[in-house]
Amino acid sequence: MPIEFLIFLTVFTPALVGGFNLIFNKKPNVRDTVTLLGALITFYFSANIFLGFDGQATQYKLATIMPGIDISFHIEPLGIIFSMLASGLWILTHIYAIGYMRGAKEKNHSRFFFFFSLSIASVMGISFSGNLFTLFLFYEILTLITFPLVSHKGSNEALRGARVYLSILLGTSIGLQLLGIIWIYFSIGTLDFVKGGILNGSFGSLELTLLVALFAFGIGKAALFPFHRWLPAAMVAPTPVSALLHAVAVVKAGVFTVLKVGVYIFGVESLSVSGATDWLTWLACFSILFASLVAMTKDNLKARLAYSTISQLAYVVLAFSLANSLGVLGGALQIVTHAFGKITLFMCAGSIYVATKKTNISDMQGLGRVMPITFLSFLIGAISIIGLPPMGGSWAKWFLILSSLEADKQFVVLVLLISSLLNIAYLLPLVAKGFYLNPSDQKEFKSFKEPSAFVWLPPAITASISLLLFFYVGHIRDFMINFGLVS
Amino acid sequence: MASEIKQGTLELVNHLPILQVIIPMLIAPILVVLNNKTLSWLLSFVGTLASLFISILLIQAVSDGSILTYYLGGWVPPIGIEYRIDAANAILLFLISIISAIVLIFSYSSLHAEIPEEKHTLFYACFLLCLTGLLGVVATADIFNVFVFLEISSLSTYVLVAQGSYLDRRALSASFNYLIMGTIGATFFVIGIGYIYMATGSLNMMDIAERVSQLGDNRTIQAGFAFIVVGMGLKLAMVPLHVWLPNAYTFAPTVVTCFLAATATKVALYVLIRFVFSVFNYEENFVSELFFLLLMPLAVIAMIAASVIAIFKQNLKKLLAYSSLAQIGYMLLGLSLMSQKGLSSSLVHMVNHGFTKAALFMSLGAFMFNTKNVYIKSLRGLGKSMPFTSGAFVIGGLSLIGVPGTAGFISKWLLLEAALETGYWLLAILIIVSSLFAVIYIWKIIEVLYFAESTETYSEVSVLTLMPIWILAFFCIFLGINTGLTVDVANMATEILFK
Numbered sequence: 010m011p012i013e014f015l016i017f018l019t020v021f022t023p024a025l026v027g028g029f030n031l032i033f034n035k036k037p038n039v040r041d042t043v044t045l046l047g048a049l050i051t052f053y054f055s056a057n058i059f060l061g062f063d064g065q066a067t068q069y070k071l072a073t074i075m076p077g078i079d080i081s082f083h084i085e086p087l088g089i090i091f092s093m094l095a096s097g098l099w100i101l102t103h104i105y106a107i108g109y110m111r112g113a114k115e116k117n118h119s120r121f122f123f124f125f126s127l128s129i130a131s132v133m134g135i136s137f138s139g140n141l142f143t144l145f146l147f148y149e150i151l152t153l154i155t156f157p158l159v160s161h162k163g164s165n166e167a168l169r170g171a172r173v174y175l176s177i178l179l180g181t182s183i184g185l186q187l188l189g190i191i192w193i194y195f196s197i198g199t200l201d202f203v204k205g206g207i208l209n210g211s212f213g214s215l216e217l218t219l220l221v222a223l224f225a226f227g228i229g230k231a232a233l234f235p236f237h238r239w240l241p242a243a244m245v246a247p248t249p250v251s252a253l254l255h256a257v258a259v260v261k262a263g264v265f266t267v268l269k270v271g272v273y274i275f276g277v278e279s280l281s282v283s284g285a286t287d288w289l290t291w292l293a294c295f296s297i298l299f300a301s302l303v304a305m306t307k308d309n310l311k312a313r314l315a316y317s318t319i320s321q322l323a324y325v326v327l328a329f330s331l332a333n334s335l336g337v338l339g340g341a342l343q344i345v346t347h348a349f350g351k352i353t354l355f356m357c358a359g360s361i362y363v364a365t366k367k368t369n370i371s372d373m374q375g376l377g378r379v380m381p382i383t384f385l386s387f388l389i390g391a392i393s394i395i396g397l398p399p400m401g402g403s404w405a406k407w408f409l410i411l412s413s414l415e416a417d418k419q420f421v422v423l424v425l426l427i428s429s430l431l432n433i434a435y436l437l438p439l440v441a442k443g444f445y446l447n448p449s450d451q452k453e454f455k456s457f458k459e460p461s462a463f464v465w466l467p468p469a470i471t472a473s474i475s476l477l478l479f480f481y482v483g484h485i486r487d488f489m490i491n492f493g494l495v496s
Numbered sequence: 497m498a499s500e501i502k503q504g505t506l507e508l509v510n511h512l513p514i515l516q517v518i519i520p521m522l523i524a525p526i527l528v529v530l531n532n533k534t535l536s537w538l539l540s541f542v543g544t545l546a547s548l549f550i551s552i553l554l555i556q557a558v559s560d561g562s563i564l565t566y567y568l569g570g571w572v573p574p575i576g577i578e579y580r581i582d583a584a585n586a587i588l589l590f591l592i593s594i595i596s597a598i599v600l601i602f603s604y605s606s607l608h609a610e611i612p613e614e615k616h617t618l619f620y621a622c623f624l625l626c627l628t629g630l631l632g633v634v635a636t637a638d639i640f641n642v643f644v645f646l647e648i649s650s651l652s653t654y655v656l657v658a659q660g661s662y663l664d665r666r667a668l669s670a671s672f673n674y675l676i677m678g679t680i681g682a683t684f685f686v687i688g689i690g691y692i693y694m695a696t697g698s699l700n701m702m703d704i705a706e707r708v709s710q711l712g713d714n715r716t717i718q719a720g721f722a723f724i725v726v727g728m729g730l731k732l733a734m735v736p737l738h739v740w741l742p743n744a745y746t747f748a749p750t751v752v753t754c755f756l757a758a759t760a761t762k763v764a765l766y767v768l769i770r771f772v773f774s775v776f777n778y779e780e781n782f783v784s785e786l787f788f789l790l791l792m793p794l795a796v797i798a799m800i801a802a803s804v805i806a807i808f809k810q811n812l813k814k815l816l817a818y819s820s821l822a823q824i825g826y827m828l829l830g831l832s833l834m835s836q837k838g839l840s841s842s843l844v845h846m847v848n849h850g851f852t853k854a855a856l857f858m859s860l861g862a863f864m865f866n867t868k869n870v871y872i873k874s875l876r877g878l879g880k881s882m883p884f885t886s887g888a889f890v891i892g893g894l895s896l897i898g899v900p901g902t903a904g905f906i907s908k909w910l911l912l913e914a915a916l917e918t919g920y921w922l923l924a925i926l927i928i929v930s931s932l933f934a935v936i937y938i939w940k941i942i943e944v945l946y947f948a949e950s951t952e953t954y955s956e957v958s959v960l961t962l963m964p965i966w967i968l969a970f971f972c973i974f975l976g977i978n979t980g981l982t983v984d985v986a987n988m989a990t991e992i993l994f995k
Contacts, residue, residue: 074906075979146900153899163947172943179935183898184928191912191924 027126081139106249108463186227206276230263248359264325339408353390356468377443401478580637584989667747681730691720732764750861798825803933841910855892855968877950903975
C-alpha cells in the first residue's frame with residue numbers, strides 16, 4: 010500500500026470509529042467491539058508505516074490553503090514512534106475504559122467513546138504533520154475535542170476544571186504559539202519541517218531566544234511552569250482519559266511538538282551554537298523540582314500523579330533545551346518510557362477507584378493485600394518513572410545525563426538525581442502502605458477485591474512492557490540513529 | 497496588470513454589471529402589485545438567485561485582473577453614470593447576493609414566527625429594495641449614485657428593522673435611533689460629495705481621481721474627505737459612532753439581522769476603501785495621517801472594548817452585535833495599516849466574517865423558535881435537544897474565534913501577517929488578546945448549550961430551516977481550507993486598488 014494512503018488511514022480510521030460509536034449508541038457491546046477493532050486496525054496501519062519507512066522525508070500535500078501554507082504530512086522517526094505509542098496504548102486503554110466506565114457507572118458512554126476516538130485521530134494527525142501549520146491545526150483540534158472528555162461528568166467541579174484546561178491550552182497556543190508560527194512564516198516564507206531546521210540564521214540570537222520562548226510557553230500541552238495548572242485541573246476527567254490523554258496522548262503531543270520544532274524548525278545545531286535555550290534549561294530544571302515538591306503535598310492520588318507528570322514532561326523540555334542529539338535521543342526515550350510508566354500508574358489509580366471508590370492515598374492502607382496485581386503493577390510503573398533499573402525509564406535518564414555532560418551543564422545531573430530521589434519519596438509510600446500497613450476500617454476492607462479483568466489486566470500489561478523496554482531499548486535507539494534523527 | 501475594458505456590443509454579458517442591480521429593483525414593485533405571500537417569496541428568491549448567478553459570472557470575468565465597465569444609457573462618463581466591476585467589488589457583490597439567497601431560504605420557514613402573514617409581501621419588497629441598494633452602492637463608479645443607492649438601502653433597512661416590533665416593541669425605538677444616526681451619516685456623506693464636486697466639477701470616480709491629483713494640496717478636497725469619513729464611519733459603525741448598531745441588530749427580525757450583519761456594514765466599509773483608493777490619493781499626507789492617527793486607534797479600541805462588553809452580555813443577539821463591532825475593528829485595522837497585505841486581510845475578513853456572523857445569528861434564530869428569546873439562560877441544554885442547530889452554532893463560533901481550519905483563522909492570519917510586516921508588534925499582540933476575548937464569550941454559550949441541564953425539552957427545527965444554517969456553516973469551514981475565492985481575489989483587488 011502506498012505510504013501516503015497509510016497515513017490517511019491512520020488518521021481516518023479512529024475518526025470513522027468515532028462515527029460508529031454514535032451509530033451503535035444503543036448497543037454497547039457492538040459499539041465497544043467495533044472500537045476495539047478500530048484501535049487494532051489503527052495500530053496495524055501505523056506499524057505498517059514503521060515497516061515501510063525507507064528514510065525518505067517526502068511531503069504529501071493534502072490541500073494548499075495559501076501559498077506556503079499547506080495541509081501536508083510527512084514521515085520521520087519521531088512521528089512513527091509517537092503514532093505507534095499512541096495507537097498501541099489506545100488498544101489497552103480501550104479495554105480498560107470498557108471495564109472502568111461500566112464499573113464506575115459513568116454516564117453517556119457513546120459520547121465519551123466518540124470524543125475519545127476523535128482525539129486519537131487528531132493525535133495521529135499531529136504525529137505525521139508535515140509542517141508547522143498542519144501540526145498547529147491538529148493541536149488545536151485535539152484541545153477542543155478533549156474538552157468534552159474533561160467535563161464529562163457535567164458537575165460544576167468538572168466544568169470548572171475543564172474551563173481552566175481550555176483557557177490555558179487555547180490561551181497559550183493562540184496567544185504565543187500562533188505568534189511564533191506567523192513570525193517564522195513571515196520571515197522565512199515556509200513552515201515545512203526540514204531536518205536541520207529552516208531558520209538558517211535569519212534570526213539574531215535575541216530574536217531566537219524570544220522565538221524559543223514563544224514555543225516553549227506556547228505549546229501549553231507540554232505543561233512547562235508557569236503554564237502547568239491545566240494538567241491537575243484536567244484530573245476531574247474519568248480515569249481512562251487521565252491515563253491515555255493526560256499521561257500519554259495530549260501531554261506527549263505537547264512535548265512531541267517541542268522536540269519536533271527543535272529538530273525540524275530550529276535545528277539542534279543552530280540552537281546549541283546560539284545558546285538561545287540556555288535559560289530554558291534552568292526553567293525546565295526548576296519545573297522538574299517544583300512539580301515534584303508539590304506532588305509530595307498532594308494526598309489525592311490522581312493529583313499527585315498529575316504533578317509527577319508535569320515534572321516528567323519537563324525532562325523532555327530539558328532535552329530540547331540541551332540542544333544536542335543525545336538530548337533528542339533521551340527526550341524521545343523519555344516520551345516512550347514515561348508513557349508506559351505513567352499510564353500504568355493512572356490505570357492502577359483507576360482500578361483502586363473502581364474497586365473501593367477511594368481517591369486519597371491516606372485511605373489506601375493495606376489495599377495491596379486484597380489487590381496484589383494492581384499494587385505490583387503500580388510498583389513497577391513507579392520504578393520506571395523513578396528511573397531505576399531494570400525498568401525502561403532508566404535509559405531515558407541515562408541519555409539525559411550524558412547529554413547534559415556533553416552540553417557542559419553539570420548541574421543538570423544533580424537536578425536529575427534529586428528529582429529521582431523525590432520521585433521515590435512520593436511514589437513508593439503508596440505501595441509500602443498498601444502492603445505493610447493495616448487498613449483502618451476492617452469491616453469495609455473485607456468487601457474489597459480486584460475489579461474485573463478488563464480493569465486490572467491492562468496496567469499489568471503496560472507494567473510488563475516497561476520492564477521489557479529496559480532490555481529492548483537498543484532497537485528504538487538504532488531506529489533513530491539509522492534514520493538519521495540523531496547521530 | 498492587464499486592465500482591459502470591455503464595452504459596446506449588445507451581448508448579454510456586457511450588461512451584467514447593471515442587470516444584477518436592476519433585477520431585484522424591478523421585482524420589488526411587482527410583489528406589491530401581486531400581493532401574494534408565497535408568490536412574493538418565490539419571486540424574491542428567483543431574483544436573488546439571478547443576482548447570485550450574475551455575480552458568479554462577474555467574479556469569474558474579473559478574477560484575472562480585468563475590469564468591466566458599463567455606461568448607463570450609453571452616456572459616456574464623466575457625463576453619464578458608469579458601473580465599474582473589478583475584483584474588489586465583485587467579491588462583495590458575490591457576498592451580498594449569496595447571503596441574501598441563503599437568508600431567503602431561511603425566511604421561507606421562519607418568517608411567519610416573527611412577522612404577521614399579511615405583511616410578508618411588503619417585507620419581501622423592502623428586502624429586495626435593500627438588496628438593490630447594497631448591490632448598487634458596490635457596483636457603481638459614480639459618487640452621487642453611491643449616495644442614492646446608499647439611501648435606497650438605508651431607508652428600506654429602517655423599515656426592515658422596525659418589523660421586529662411584532663415581537664418586541666423596542667424594535668421601533670431601535671429603528672428610529674438607526675434612522676436618525678443613519679440620516680446624519682448620509683448627510684455628512686452628501687456634504688462631502690458636494691465639496692468634491694465643488695473642487696473638481698465631476699462625479700465620476702476615475703475622473704475625480706485624475707483631477708484631484710492635479711489640484712495638489714486643496715482644503716476643499718480635504719474637508720470633503722473628512723465629511724465622507726465621518727459619514728461612512730456612522731454607516732459602518734466605527735467606534736464611537738456605533739451606538740445605533742447593537743439595538744438595531746438585537747430587535748430586528750432574525751432574517752434582517754443575518755442579512756445586515758453580513759452585508760450592510762461591509763458595504764459601508766467598501767465605500768470608504770473605494771473612496772480612499774480610487775477617488776482620493778492614498779499616498780497624500782492627509783489621508784495616511786488620518787488613518788494612522790484616527791482610524792487605527794479607533795479600530796483597536798473597537799477590537800478590545802467591544803469584545804470585553806460582549807463578554808458581559810446576557811442577550812445573545814446583543815452579544816453577537818458587540819462582537820460584530822469588534823470584528824469591524826479588525827477590518828478597519830487592516831485598512832488603516834495602509835499596506836497591500838493589510839487591505840487584502842480586510843477584504844478577506846469582510847467575506848469570512850459575513851458568513852460566520854450570518855451562521856451564528858441564524859442558528860440563534862433557530863433556537864428562538866423554541867425558546868422565544870435569546871437570553872443565555874434559556875439555551876440551557878439545547879445541545880442535546882437541537883443537535884444540528886447547536887453543531888452549526890459551534891462551527892460558526894469556532895470560526896469567529898479563529899480556530900485553524902475555519903474561515904476566521906485565515907483572516908486573522910492575514911491580519912497578523914500584515915501587522916508584523918509593518919512592524920507593529922503591539923498591534924499583533926492586541927489582535928491576539930481580542931481573539932482570546934472571543935474565546936471567552938463564545939465558550940460561555942457553548943458551555944450552556946452542552947453542559948447545563950435543560951429545564952424543558954424541545955424538538956429540532958425543520959430540515960428547511962436547518963439547510964441554510966448548514967450552508968453557512970459549510971462556508972465557514974470551506975473558506976478556511978480553500979482560499980481561492982477569498983484570498984486570491986482579494987490580492988487581485990488590492991493590486992488594482994494600489995495601482
